Amino acid sequence: MKRKRIMAITALILIGGLYLITLILAFIDSPFARSCLMASLFGTIVIPAAVYGYLLLMNHFKGRPEDDRSDREESGEGLLTQHNDHQKQTGSG
DSSP states (O other), X not given: OHHHHHHHHHHHHXXXXXXXXXXXXXXXXXXXXXXXXXXXXXXXXXXXXXXXXXXXXXXXXXXXXXXXXXXXXXHTTTHHHHHHHHHHHXXXX
16 A cells, blocks of 8 residues: 555655646747657646556556455455355355
């Protein structure tokens, strides 16, 4: 859990820095600054979207996170699924 928190804080700092660089470059009038501004804008949009897509794919291939499973069990939503899984394991049905 601690590793996830460190990674999240690091990502927030990097994205915040990217926003700050984008803002600064927007006020500088030079061809190099314009190129850097376009790269920064691209990164501002693409990097968070890519990370989000990566997390979606990881959750899909890995299955539901443990937190989600425990929440479903507590609310009763997962009871039918648990019952069906138990029947498959025991061979009764």
